[in-house]
Amino acid sequence: MEKILRVRIAPVPVSTEEVSEDLVLSPGAPGPLAGFQVDYEAVTLIETPLTVRRQMHLFDSSETLRLVLALCLSGPTAAREYLIRISGFQREPSPDAIQELDLRPGAAGFCWSWDADGSSAYAAFARHNLVASLEGRLSTVRAIARAIDDSVRGVKTIPTMQAGPGTNPQRLGPVAPGARLDLPTTDIPNTQLFFVGSGGAVNRDPAQAGRYYYRAGLQRGLQKLEAFRVGRGLLPVRTPIEIKIA
Amino acid sequence: MALQLNSITFDHDPTQSATSALNIRRNKDFEVPIPEYDVTQPRAPTQQSAAYAIDATRGQAVIVRCVFQRAPADGPQWHVRATGGGVLGRLDPQAVTFTGAAVVVTVDMPLVHRRFAAVGRHLPVWHWEYRPSGSSSWQPLVATFHCIYLLQSVPAQPWTQTFADRHNPWTDLLDHSCVIADGTTQEMDAAIAHVKAINASYGLRYDIVSGAPRYGFVLTGDAFDLTDWIAFVLNGNPPGSPIFCQGTGEAYLDFEIVNCYDCAASLTLMGKSVGARLDYYFHEPFGFLNFVIPIGRGQCNNPFYGCTGNDPIRGVDDATRTRFGNHAYTKLAGQNNFDACMKQWLSWLSEIILSVIMFLLWLIILIVTFGTVNRFDLLARAQGWLVNLQQPAYEQITIDTNTPAEAAAAGGSPVVQVLDFRVT
Numbered sequence: 001m002e003k004i005l006r007v008r009i010a011p012v013p014v015s016t017e018e019v020s021e022d023l024v025l026s027p028g029a030p031g032p033l034a035g036f037q038v039d040y041e042a043v044t045l046i047e048t049p050l051t052v053r054r055q056m057h058l059f060d061s062s063e064t065l066r067l068v069l070a071l072c073l074s075g076p077t078a079a080r081e082y083l084i085r086i087s088g089f090q091r092e093p094s095p096d097a098i099q100e101l102d103l104r105p106g107a108a109g110f111c112w113s114w115d116a117d118g119s120s121a122y123a124a125f126a127r128h129n130l131v132a133s134l135e136g137r138l139s140t141v142r143a144i145a146r147a148i149d150d151s152v153r154g155v156k157t158i159p160t161m162q163a164g165p166g167t168n169p170q171r172l173g174p175v176a177p178g179a180r181l182d183l184p185t186t187d188i189p190n191t192q193l194f195f196v197g198s199g200g201a202v203n204r205d206p207a208q209a210g211r212y213y214y215r216a217g218l219q220r221g222l223q224k225l226e227a228f229r230v231g232r233g234l235l236p237v238r239t240p241i242e243i244k245i246a
Numbered sequence: 247m248a249l250q251l252n253s254i255t256f257d258h259d260p261t262q263s264a265t266s267a268l269n270i271r272r273n274k275d276f277e278v279p280i281p282e283y284d285v286t287q288p289r290a291p292t293q294q295s296a297a298y299a300i301d302a303t304r305g306q307a308v309i310v311r312c313v314f315q316r317a318p319a320d321g322p323q324w325h326v327r328a329t330g331g332g333v334l335g336r337l338d339p340q341a342v343t344f345t346g347a348a349v350v351v352t353v354d355m356p357l358v359h360r361r362f363a364a365v366g367r368h369l370p371v372w373h374w375e376y377r378p379s380g381s382s383s384w385q386p387l388v389a390t391f392h393c394i395y396l397l398q399s400v401p402a403q404p405w406t407q408t409f410a411d412r413h414n415p416w417t418d419l420l421d422h423s424c425v426i427a428d429g430t431t432q433e434m435d436a437a438i439a440h441v442k443a444i445n446a447s448y449g450l451r452y453d454i455v456s457g458a459p460r461y462g463f464v465l466t467g468d469a470f471d472l473t474d475w476i477a478f479v480l481n482g483n484p485p486g487s488p489i490f491c492q493g494t495g496e497a498y499l500d501f502e503i504v505n506c507y508d509c510a511a512s513l514t515l516m517g518k519s520v521g522a523r524l525d526y527y528f529h530e531p532f533g534f535l536n537f538v539i540p541i542g543r544g545q546c547n548n549p550f551y552g553c554t555g556n557d558p559i560r561g562v563d564d565a566t567r568t569r570f571g572n573h574a575y576t577k578l579a580g581q582n583n584f585d586a587c588m589k590q591w592l593s594w595l596s597e598i599i600l601s602v603i604m605f606l607l608w609l610i611i612l613i614v615t616f617g618t619v620n621r622f623d624l625l626a627r628a629q630g631w632l633v634n635l636q637q638p639a640y641e642q643i644t645i646d647t648n649t650p651a652e653a654a655a656a657g658g659s660p661v662v663q664v665l666d667f668r669v670t
Contacts, residue, residue, distance in 0.1 A: 001530075001571060039487040040500075045670040048467050057488035057500070064492060088464045090457025090505050091550045092571030115552055120455050135456075178260070178409065194670045200410045204275040215277060215410040218260065 001092045005084050008098060009108035009126075015076040017157035018129040022233035025069065025151065027058050032147030033067075035060045043230055045194035046070075049078035052234050065136040065144065071234040072129045075160045080108065083126040086133050101125055102142060103149045111145070113138045127152045129160075130234070169224070169240035175216045177245055183212045185227050185239070194236075197225030199245060216245045249324055249342070249376045250315045251388050252350070253281035256296030258311040260409035263400050265308050267296035269407050270395075273418040274473055274669045281313075283390050291369055291391035295417050299521065300362045300431075301399040309354040314342050316349055323379030326353075326387065332370030333394055335359025342376075364431045365520050367424035368394045395420045398433055398521030404666045405518055412669035415519055419472065422480045423516040433522035437576075437584050438626050438633045440517050444509055444541075444586040445631075448479050451542030452587070453503045454496065454551055454558075457570070460504055463511040464574075465528060465663050470511040472667040474501070479512075491553035506587035509541060510574035513586045514665050523579045526665045530572035533656030534646040537591040539630065545591045547646070565651045575632075575640075577660070583640040585632035590643050592630050604628035 027036040036058035043054050050073040058065040068086065072079040093112040101109040101123055109125025118138030123145045125132055132148050134141040175181040183202065187193060187210035195202040195212070199219055205211040214225070223243045228236040256267035257280055271277050279287070282294045298308070314326065322344040328337035337355050344351050374387035395417070406413040426443045427436035444450070453460075463470035478484040484501035491497050510526050517524035535547050537559075546558035548567035560567040575585040592600060604624040611621050623634035632640065637660065647653040 040485050044471070044668065046469060046668065047670060048469065048666075059488070064488060066488070085464065085468065088572075090453075090507070090570050090572055091455075091568060114456055114550070120552065122456065135458075196670060201271075201277075201412045203277050206276055217408065217410045 001088065002084055004095050004098065005087055005110060008110050009080065009083070012106070012108035014080060015106065015128045016160055018075055018160050019071060019152070019155055019235060020158040021156040022231065022235040023069075023071075023130070023151060023155050024231075024233040025148065026232070027056070032144055032151055033058060036065060039064070043192050045196070045228055045230075045236075047196060049074045049082055050196070051078075051082060052228070052230055052236055054234055063137050063140060065134060065140060067144070068131075068133045069148075069234060070131040070133075072131065073236075074129075076126070076129045079126045079129040079131050083108065083124055083131045083133075086131070087122070087124050089122075101145050101149075103127075103146060104153060106153075107149050109145065109149075111138070111142060125149060128157055169242040171242050171244075172214075173244040174246040175214070175243060177216055177218045177220060179216050181214045181216065181243060183214055183241075185212055186210050188229070190231065192230045194228040194230070195225055196228070197223065197241070199223030200243070214243060216243070220245050248317065248320050248378070248385075249326070249387060250285065251283075251326075251374055251390070252285050252313040252315050254283035254390060255281040255311040256392075257282070258309070258354075263299050263302045263407060264306040265303070267298055268397075268400065269409050269411075269414045270295070270297045270417055270420070271412065271414045273416045273476070274412050278417060281311075282392065285388075292393045292421075294391060295393035295395065297395035297397060297415060297417075297420065298362055299397050299400045300364075301521070303360075303362055308357045308360060310357065312353050312355055314351055314353060316344055318347070318349055321378055324376055325379065326374060326376045327384070328355075328372035328374045328390075330371050330373045331359070333361045333363075333366070333368045333396060334370050334372070334392070335361060337372065341379075362396055364396065364429045365398055365424055365427040365436060366396050366429065367421065368396070370394055393417075395424050397424070397519070398431070398436060401518050401521060402523060404515075404664075413667075416472070416476075418476050419480075419516065419519050422476070423519045426516070427520045427522075430520075432620075433517075434578060434634060435622055436520050436522040437513075437517050437524055437578050438623060438631070440513050440522075441584050441586045441631060441633055442626070444513055444516070445589065448482070449502055449542065450479065450504045450509075451498055451502060452540035452549065453490070453505050454540075454543070454549065454555075455491070455553060457505045457550060459507040460501055461508045461511065462668065463526070463665060464507050467664075469666045469668040470515060472515060475508075475512055478502075494553040495556075496553045504541060504587075506570075506585075507574045509585075509587035510576050511665060513576050513584065515667060517576070517578075517584075524576045524584065525580065526574060526663045527577055527583075527660035528572060528574050528663050529658050529660045531655060531658045532570040532573040532645065533658075534567065534569040534652045536644060536646045538644055539589040539591050541587050563646070563649050563652065565649065569655055572658070574663075575660070577662075578634070580662070582634045582636055583632065584634065585640070585644075588632065588644070589630040590632060597628070597630070601628040 040057040107127040111123035121138035123141040225241040259266035375384040550568035
């Protein structure tokens with residue numbers, strides 16, 4: 001199955017650009033999801049590949065739509081891999097059931113229906129470093145995929161190598177091995193905060209909601225953390241942090 | 247009060263697990279506080295938790311580190327002890343000596359009467375007593391309440407014992423896995439207990455539309471969404487919407503719908519959390535199914551019958567029925583298979599016959615080995631559980647290869663995957 005999907009998207013060259021402007025797709029607001037309301041929504045940060053994922057379950061008067069939008073912070077190549085990865089099911093469509101998506105040049109994607117009448121279908125595509133997958137009625141997932149892709153085409157991009165966490169890390173510490181170091185980062189309404197790092201663990205403070213602290217590991221040296229703050233869209237504000245354990 | 251117990255530290259040495267409790271945390275966001283008991287920070291007993299690996303601590307001098315405080319005017323020599331303690335055992339009388347003008351002293355108290363025998367979650371209470379040196383009268387000091395998790399061995403990767411790592415075992419998970427595997431002393435029994443629990447205790451149902459995972463792990467590189475699994479499945483608090491197959495007879499809460507990746511990943515993580523060496527295997531292609539019972543469903547050889555199809559059973563060898571393009575299950579120590587995603591379907595007659603045969607086999611083995619070998623798995627097998635099966639037997643039960651078309655759809659073999667879980 002994986003091989004079939006790779007062959008499908010192989011003719012589309014991998015983009016050298018990645019998204020540099022936040023993409024906010026709000027159900028109910030003007031845009032691809034205008035007719036829908038949100039049933040369930042969750043934002044997560046995946047570490048491999050480093051990806052911000054927004055999962056939405058939507059509905060309107062006649063149908064439901066499951067949508068995943070994922071921004072691969074490692075770039076378009078990682079996005080291609082992620083596209084293949086999230087398109088794995090225990091059920092496999094027959095190879096001749098896999099169809100092209102009606103997308104403009106530059107996007108790689110596919111769709112198929114699980115049943116003859118098209119009531120349960122799957123579509124997924126990648127453009128630049130953004131991946132979208134949709135599950136719902138075949139006609140709907142095709143149309144919404146096209147509309148989302150049009151939105152993605154409208155956001156600003158930058159060459160891949162220019163993106164990244166930034167070069168001026170916030171320097172904290174020193175902190176003794178095993179000791180606690182309060183972080184200046186706090187929760188902000190309507191945003192979600194994620195941390196990736198090494199040499200210790202970032203924890204929530206049970207005594208102070210919205211506060212975080214770093215528990216240093218036992219290894220001395222300079223440890224790198226990164227805070228990712230995600231708002232209503234996908235593109236995070238990235239804050240690199242360096243902590244000296246001494 | 248003349249003498250005060252300031253703190254008790256169970257995880258006093260984060261670099262080893264033989265004489266100290268394990269490095270654990272509550273979940274991805276919160277640590278377990280250390281010292282686990284702190285007189286200045288009153289907490290619920292369940293938040294004063296520690297975990298021990300039975301294998302690692304066997305024959306070792308396990309201690310807890312206690313800090314005592316006296317009033318400056320009091321004498322330097324005391325004795326303390328604790329009664330009760332459940333699996334931790336009582337603490338024998340021990341001298342507490344303050345040097346010079348010191349008002350605080352640290353004392354290591356050995357757990358010589360501990361009973362670390364089987365997996366479990368326990369809520370022991372120590373009733374501490376003290377007496378000044380020269381006095382024979384014990385006075386009550388304090389009662390301390392604890393939550394102790396006993397694991398068969400140190401949980402293996404993706405769990406880690408590296409200090410201050412979000413992959414340290416989570417008590418939010420141990421609260422379930424230690425109860426599921428309660429009383430087990432063998433990893434196979436812990437694995438069987440988890441197979442049964444995941445399959446039958448949480449109202450989970452197989453995704454009959456596409457076999458899609460809900461909890462994020464498929465292959466090496468992915469991360470299982472353990473936080474959601476604990477909240478939605480183990481704690482029984484899934485979001486009220488969306489609804490799977492809404493408006494049909496198959497309508498259920500979406501997060502109670504799973505596939506075999508979800509079952510295998512959760513079984514691996516939960517089993518490993520109590521020390522069972524389970525690993526996740528991906529098998530592709532898998533093929534057409536014999537009659538099985540997918541999780542939460544009935545007799546079936548057509549697993550993707552859809553929201554309105556209502557035909558989980560098709561004719562034997564019907565080539566139009568749906569099949570597993572791939573499958574995931576677990577192996578214990580790289581050997582035999584354990585599958586929480588489905589059971590073998592048995593007719594009432596074959597179940598009776600198999601039950602009698604397996605019971606006799608179990609009894610014979612138990613008698614011949616003078617009770618030292620309890621093949622509990624044989625009894626589970628008689629009920630259709632896919633546990634402790636060698637690969638050929640497992641495939642023979644689950645995969646239909648009768649016709650050339652069916653044989654052509656099979657032919658894959660299991661490949662171990664590196665399981666991880668999301669900690670961001």
